[in-house]
Amino acid sequence: MRIHRTRLRARYAETDATGIIYYTSYFVYFEVGRVEMFRALGLPYDWRLPIVETHCRYRASARFDDLLEVETCVEEIRTRAFRMAQRVVRLPEAPEGGPGELLVEGYTVMMTQDESGPVPVPTAFRVAFEGPVDGGG
Amino acid sequence: MRIHRTRLRARYAETDATGIIYYTSYFVYFEVGRVEMFRALGLPYDWRLPIVETHCRYRASARFDDLLEVETCVEEIRTRAFRMAQRVVRLPEAPEGGPGELLVEGYTVMMTQDESGPVPVPTAFRVAFEGPVDGGG
């Protein structure tokens, strides 16, 4: 699958006393990335997709007001779950400012469920995950 | 009504890049104070008590790991709402370390509602608010 990308600015609320973006904020950024990928794919983002596992490796620090890009890519579809690779990159302020800098990389595993419990990944999800992303990279 | 008091430690997650506790964290502390006051009074704390107004004045800064005391006091019962005065004080680490330092003071107004909309403040709330607080100050 192609990589979906979305941009945001690091908020003051997301910093910590070390002067950098607090370590849990990246999991919020990962979620913004997933929500925007789902929007681009025309899929719902709701309680039927509980998170069962998440991971993050920290490479470099972001600071208040940095311009960030969140990359999301479905890298594995399992029987009743799927796994997304996620990265956050710091972009240069100027559009022609060169490549971004990798800050963190991780992954998120979401289960598929309905009212009665876990269910196989719906066909609409499989089709969407295997096709191109509108507006993605 | 007497003042209810509860203690907590400022978390690293609650700091910001200025090195102090982020300004919205005090509203979370206010809520911890309300929840513990309600527990002491034997009242439920749930969706039937939406917040309609809140205010905070900042006097001094807290830092990571400060020992804080949240004070909550119902200061006014209205027809379909009640207003609580709230303060956060920094305590000395040693029990005999002298008086605390006022950090912030504010208030919260909660409405009383049921499924159909606003309702008069229930009698159980009026009785509890006008009596002494178990374990309070």
Add this chain to the structure above:
Amino acid sequence: MRIHRTRLRARYAETDATGIIYYTSYFVYFEVGRVEMFRALGLPYDWRLPIVETHCRYRASARFDDLLEVETCVEEIRTRAFRMAQRVVRLPEAPEGGPGELLVEGYTVMMTQDESGPVPVPTAFRVAFEGPVDGGG
């Protein structure tokens, strides 16, 4: 002064168990509004502007993924502080979807300081606050 406006989407991280946007999230939105107003005005947004008072009145609830507009307006310049009126409005999803709905309104008072303590509001701030806002409303 004219009103500065900026848009954002309510994040899942900002919801609470009542199913709506948590009450402190609006203070984060207020801050995003201030940061973007300062960017539009060419002013720095940093530790020299501590918040001394904030207030919010809640009119209606936002939900996950709502499209929100934050309005910020400097309404009073004091000797060593200034006060901004702030509102959050829910926008219709369609650009021609009619007027937005007021969700909350409040204000924020920021003091001006340097390393030695409070200072008069700098001239650059007074000039910027009294002129038009680039890209604002």
Add this chain to the structure above:
Amino acid sequence: MRIHRTRLRARYAETDATGIIYYTSYFVYFEVGRVEMFRALGLPYDWRLPIVETHCRYRASARFDDLLEVETCVEEIRTRAFRMAQRVVRLPEAPEGGPGELLVEGYTVMMTQDESGPVPVPTAFRVAFEGPVDGGG
């Protein structure tokens, strides 16, 4: 090393629109667990211990006001980093209420650094991590 345990109550601020504790809140609980373990060990908890990796697997959901216990255990000391296993368990409200329920389990890797960059794990840390924990389990 023995397991260090600390208790807290799930806050309303930590819930999300699904009605459960939001997935990033557990990383804040993990941090509370680390801070309290460091306090018990007499070690500083500060910027010299940046987080380089974190992981969480979600087994069951917590809800507002649940009584939780955070378990922290240094499971590996590397050359310039150490890894802690972390778990969050829901306790019964009554002290004799039986065993707790495992909610999440994960780990955190912290690097040791000084002003000039990464340094070997200080001897004081090695000694503390290999001895018993005061007040721990």
